[in-house]
Amino acid sequence: MKxxxxxxxxxxxxxxxxxxVVVERLESAIAARGQCTIALSGGGTPRPLYEAxxxxxxxxxxxxxxxxxxxxxxxxHPDSNEGMARQAWLDxxxxxxxxxxxxxxxxxxxxxxxxxxAAQLQDFFGTAPGEFPQFDVILLGIGDDGHxxxxxxxxxxxxxxxxxxxxxxxxxxxxxxxxVPLLNCARSVVFMVAGASKxxxxxxxxxxxxxxxxxxxxxxxxxxxxxxxxxxxxxxxxSHEVA
Ligand code: 6PG
Numbered sequence: 001m002k003x004x005x006x007x008x009x010x011x012x013x014x015x016x017x018x019x020x021v022v023v024e025r026l027e028s029a030i031a032a033r034g035q036c037t038i039a040l041s042g043g044g045t046p047r048p049l050y051e052a053x054x055x056x057x058x059x060x061x062x063x064x065x066x067x068x069x070x071x072x073x074x075x076x077h078p079d080s081n082e083g084m085a086r087q088a089w090l091d092x093x094x095x096x097x098x099x100x101x102x103x104x105x106x107x108x109x110x111x112x113x114x115x116x117x118a119a120q121l122q123d124f125f126g127t128a129p130g131e132f133p134q135f136d137v138i139l140l141g142i143g144d145d146g147h148x149x150x151x152x153x154x155x156x157x158x159x160x161x162x163x164x165x166x167x168x169x170x171x172x173x174x175x176x177x178x179x180v181p182l183l184n185c186a187r188s189v190v191f192m193v194a195g196a197s198k199x200x201x202x203x204x205x206x207x208x209x210x211x212x213x214x215x216x217x218x219x220x221x222x223x224x225x226x227x228x229x230x231x232x233x234x235x236x237x238x239s240h241e242v243a
Contacts, residue, residue, distance in 0.1 A: 003226035005206075007235040011194045014231045015048045018192050021227065022049070022137060023056055025188050029136035030062045037125075038137040039066040039178065041149070042081030045141050045192050050088035060095045064124070068138055069150035069168060069177040070103035072110050080105075103165075103176045110167045110174040117176060118164040132164065132185040138178070140191045146201040146215030148191075149183065150175030153214050180219045188225040191217070198234040206238060 008014040022038070029036035040046065067081050075082045082102040090100060101120060107113040125133035140148045150168030151157050160166040160179045168175035183189060193202065204215040212218045220226065228235075 001222065001224055001226065003221075003228055005228040005230065005235065005238070007230045007232055007238075009232055011045075011048075011231045011233075014192060014194055014229050015052060018046075018049050018139075018190060018229050019052045019056075021190055021229070022053065022139070023058070025137050025190075026058060026063060029187070030059060035062045035064060036136045037064045037066065039068040039135050039139065039186075040081065040085050041068055041139040041141045041192070042070070042084065043141050043143075045194050046139055047084060047088050049139075049192065050085050054089045054092040058093075060093050061099070063095060064099045064101065065090065065095065066101045066121075066135070067103050068140060068183070069175055070105060071150075072105050072113075072174040072176065074105060075102065105176065110176060114163075114165045114167050114176050121164050130162070132182050135182075135186045136188065138183055138186040138189050140183070140189060140217070140220065142191065142193055142198060142201055142205065142217045144197045144201055146204055146217050148217040148220060150177035151180065151216040151219070153216060158213055158216055158219065183220050184222045186222050186224065188227065189220060189222045191220075191226075191228045193228065193234045194231040196233045198230075199237055202230070202234060203239055 008017050026036040070081050071079045073079050103117050104113040127133045142148050152170050155169045157166050157168045161181050164182045166179050168177040204210045205217045
């Protein structure tokens with residue numbers, strides 16, 4: 001399905017719009033299937049969204065929270081995506097602890113942690129080996145370099161298409177990340193992109209042809225919804241129609 005792009009006047013409007021979009025999709029998933037699954041992105045952009053979600057009257061026992069990627073640090077480390085989401089949101093709502101599914105980062109070998117989390121996902125979704133589960137919502141951001149999740153330019157992780165979870169590599173630092181095919185199975189992928197520093201990457205990402213290995217967010221082409229929410233600083237000068 002062709003991605004859709006919304007350019008919002010500023011970051012506050014981007015956060016407000018992402019809140020409406022996410023709540024709508026979680027509520028419709030609960031209505032349809034009795035529960036919903038959301039995979040969170042890290043970094044700085046989504047934090048205000050997580051703080052806003054903490055104020056929503058959602059049926060928290062029906063919400064399951066995952067992460068699309070994680071830095072290879074303990075949850076109490078300042079770089080932890082899990083820690084950020086817990087501080088901004090999850091510690092402030094009555095979400096049953098068993099509904100929170102963090103990526104393990106306590107194995108000596110990150111590849112073991114990635115395989116462990118893939119097995120946890122398979123177990124939760126009841127999928128067979130080789131089958132990719134459908135998350136209701138996967139939130140993503142992009143770096144100035146065009147990475148998304150922990151799929152960094154010219155890394156091995158970009159080529160992994162037979163597993164749900166793999167090891168990412170940022171400047172030699174290990175990450176755990178959903179793979180491209182898992183991202184592309186989502187019912188709804190929502191990119192949240194703010195700031196002028198993202199303009200150049202967005203131009204390459206939306207160009208009809210460009211280097212997918214150099215701009216990994218180009219690889220995210222879900223069969224279902226792909227919604228790009230940009231603030232005007234990031235998206236006002238987009239020179240391409242969305243590819
Ligand atoms: C991470 C993220 C990463 C993030 C981008 C954008 O673990 O850092 O998942 O993919 O979304 O780097 O980060 P900002 O929102 O801070 O610009």
